[in-house]
Amino acid sequence: MRGRPHLHTSYSSDQALMPTTTKKVVLAIFLVLAALAPIASSIPFYPDFLGHNDWMKILSHVAVFGIGALGINLLTGVAGQVSLGHAFFMGLGAYVAVVFGSPPGDLWGLGLPMWIWLPMAGIIPAIVGLLVGPAAVRVRGLYLAFATLGLVFIGEWAWRNLKFVTGGAFAGRRFPDFQWRVWKEETPVVDFASDGVWLGFEISEEAKVYLLMLGFLVVATLVAKNLQRTRTGRAFQAIRDRDIAAEIMGVDEFRYKLTAFGISSAYAGVAGALFASFVGRQIPETWDLFLSVEFIAIILIGGAGTVSGALMGTAFVIVLPRLVQDFTEWLSGIIESGEGTLAKVADVVVAISPDDGGVINTIPGVGPGLSVFQLNQILFGLLIILFMIFEPLGLYGIWLRIRNYWKGWPFTY
Amino acid sequence: MSAANGTPLLEVGDISLSFKGLIALQEVSFHVNQGELFSIIGPNGAGKTSIFNCINQVYKPQQGSILWKGESLMGLKPNQTAERGIARTFQNIELFAHMTVMDNILSGRHIRMSHGWVAGSLWMGRAKREEMENRFKVEDIIDFLEIERWRKYPVGLLPYGVQKRVELGRALAMDPELLLLDEPVAGMNLEETEDMARFILDIQDELGISLILVEHDMSLVMDIADRVMVLDFGRKIAEGPPSEIQSNVDVIKAYLGTTGDAAIPEFG
Numbered sequence: 001m002r003g004r005p006h007l008h009t010s011y012s013s014d015q016a017l018m019p020t021t022t023k024k025v026v027l028a029i030f031l032v033l034a035a036l037a038p039i040a041s042s043i044p045f046y047p048d049f050l051g052h053n054d055w056m057k058i059l060s061h062v063a064v065f066g067i068g069a070l071g072i073n074l075l076t077g078v079a080g081q082v083s084l085g086h087a088f089f090m091g092l093g094a095y096v097a098v099v100f101g102s103p104p105g106d107l108w109g110l111g112l113p114m115w116i117w118l119p120m121a122g123i124i125p126a127i128v129g130l131l132v133g134p135a136a137v138r139v140r141g142l143y144l145a146f147a148t149l150g151l152v153f154i155g156e157w158a159w160r161n162l163k164f165v166t167g168g169a170f171a172g173r174r175f176p177d178f179q180w181r182v183w184k185e186e187t188p189v190v191d192f193a194s195d196g197v198w199l200g201f202e203i204s205e206e207a208k209v210y211l212l213m214l215g216f217l218v219v220a221t222l223v224a225k226n227l228q229r230t231r232t233g234r235a236f237q238a239i240r241d242r243d244i245a246a247e248i249m250g251v252d253e254f255r256y257k258l259t260a261f262g263i264s265s266a267y268a269g270v271a272g273a274l275f276a277s278f279v280g281r282q283i284p285e286t287w288d289l290f291l292s293v294e295f296i297a298i299i300l301i302g303g304a305g306t307v308s309g310a311l312m313g314t315a316f317v318i319v320l321p322r323l324v325q326d327f328t329e330w331l332s333g334i335i336e337s338g339e340g341t342l343a344k345v346a347d348v349v350v351a352i353s354p355d356d357g358g359v360i361n362t363i364p365g366v367g368p369g370l371s372v373f374q375l376n377q378i379l380f381g382l383l384i385i386l387f388m389i390f391e392p393l394g395l396y397g398i399w400l401r402i403r404n405y406w407k408g409w410p411f412t413y
Numbered sequence: 414m415s416a417a418n419g420t421p422l423l424e425v426g427d428i429s430l431s432f433k434g435l436i437a438l439q440e441v442s443f444h445v446n447q448g449e450l451f452s453i454i455g456p457n458g459a460g461k462t463s464i465f466n467c468i469n470q471v472y473k474p475q476q477g478s479i480l481w482k483g484e485s486l487m488g489l490k491p492n493q494t495a496e497r498g499i500a501r502t503f504q505n506i507e508l509f510a511h512m513t514v515m516d517n518i519l520s521g522r523h524i525r526m527s528h529g530w531v532a533g534s535l536w537m538g539r540a541k542r543e544e545m546e547n548r549f550k551v552e553d554i555i556d557f558l559e560i561e562r563w564r565k566y567p568v569g570l571l572p573y574g575v576q577k578r579v580e581l582g583r584a585l586a587m588d589p590e591l592l593l594l595d596e597p598v599a600g601m602n603l604e605e606t607e608d609m610a611r612f613i614l615d616i617q618d619e620l621g622i623s624l625i626l627v628e629h630d631m632s633l634v635m636d637i638a639d640r641v642m643v644l645d646f647g648r649k650i651a652e653g654p655p656s657e658i659q660s661n662v663d664v665i666k667a668y669l670g671t672t673g674d675a676a677i678p679e680f681g
Contacts, residue, residue: 011545011548011549011552012541012545014548015544015545015548223534223535224534226533226534226535226536226540227530227533227534229544230528230532230533230534230536230540230544231523231526231528231529231533231540231543231544232529232530232533232534233533234512234516234519234520234523235520235523237509237511237512237516237520238509238512238520238523240509240511241508241509241510241511241512242507242508242509242510244471244491244507245503245507245508245509246509246520247471247490247491247492247495248469248471248491248492248494248495248501249492249495249500249520249521249523249524249583249587250492250495250496250523250524250587251492251520251523252490252492253492259530263530305511
């Protein structure tokens, strides 16, 4: 039987999430590697730096934003409803979590365990999404974007003024730690908020949180993927591609748009709660328009409408600023270390003192040049435009092309 | 069955539809019997597609009645007309361009499935069972329309003639009792037209589905239709079997702009 193609002999194998052995193996290897990242230094050939605490934080950030990106992808990418309200629902989720999870004190808090505050951070935004949804889903396209834009500003105003929940403008408050308790007992069953030893490995707080976030991301991905391949997901896509034809095929447009809105808000709420707790302290200004735009950037760069695109886009958008920063630091290091052609080139690119000319300024606010943050904004804008013109399918599209090229290799088709 | 007790499957009575000042349909009446292939013809802008949109309740006619097995369709939402058993294809292909052929046809099964988003997102119980069962139905349709090789292609990439077939497949997947075909062979070559004619006749005979056919290809209509209705400027000008329609003076006038005698130039 060797050498024959593996044919599908049942519909369930044909419809499986991972229809080929290669896919299964590649995904399994990737997941194992991801789970082993915290002990990178004890594994040969594994890039050491991934196990360092700062990279653990970046990877957790990717995982948390990945959950948020899956949510906006479901609404904007799959169901075609452009929403700028994602930041509002993330903020709402975070504050629901803090009210349920933080210990009582000056600010509101019920001190309930994580298995309550985390689901609530999904459920309550979903309910709010369903309440404001009917007004929003009556409009489409750009009008919907504007309607949801309003939510972000209403949210920002509310977060600044509801001081007993949010801690007020520029002050913020602490968010609940990742500690698994059965009820309100003193010592948590599983504590993700302090260093410890797991299975004989010294494991830092950051690494524990990363593993937890990775677990949540895997569950969120599985749910999104299943949703997309069953009846509801097809109805979403039908509405996105041809709304009137979808209705004539029997899809209740209003109901499914509302469903998409609700599920997406739940994803946003959970992502917001995890993000706030993972950072530890958040100010109301976190949940602003820029956050929403960042998510739109994620799915546009990754490839709207695909789960893997949403995840690739997240990794790209979160890791890129870090790379830019590292690159800048590396260049300033070269300038300081001495002469040479590279140092001269670096001098043009990076400004390290106020009277030094350079495109990137390492001391923001002093002298000419762009800060790393501003540079990132420009890069995102540029990337969105370039992707929309040259590769509307985003990173996912690039991946498809690479895959299809090697599928036929060495033949051209 | 309904033909036996005398109630037509679909009965349209004196519907009038206008958009502001523009009159699209004026007191049009017709009926479709069980198992019948009823055809609507007429010059461009005569209101043929508007009738479909009225039946689907995309447009709401200002006057008249539309009865489905004796029950009024007026005031329903388009998706409710689908649930009653009315399926449709479109003049300009309205497929879900980013979905595969399989998913497009499966989306036609939407009304025949019942699992919600919770079961779907967990891929458990009814969701899994229904997805598999309906996959069988879809394979039947793919086999019937001879589009096996395109199964996993996104429809946006397929040739026009195949897209038309996929659209027919999506409508058939709804297990309809009445199928509205809006110019199924527009823009097709002779071979593709013949294939489509064969499919239409098979749908009528083998699947027992009643059809309303809107088409400009007169030879096709005259060959396969049981009865023909002619519209001109939103008004019904004739109805009857194809042979009668072909010799109807009003019809020839509507199509050629003058009386029958002058319309046929004499050569030699």
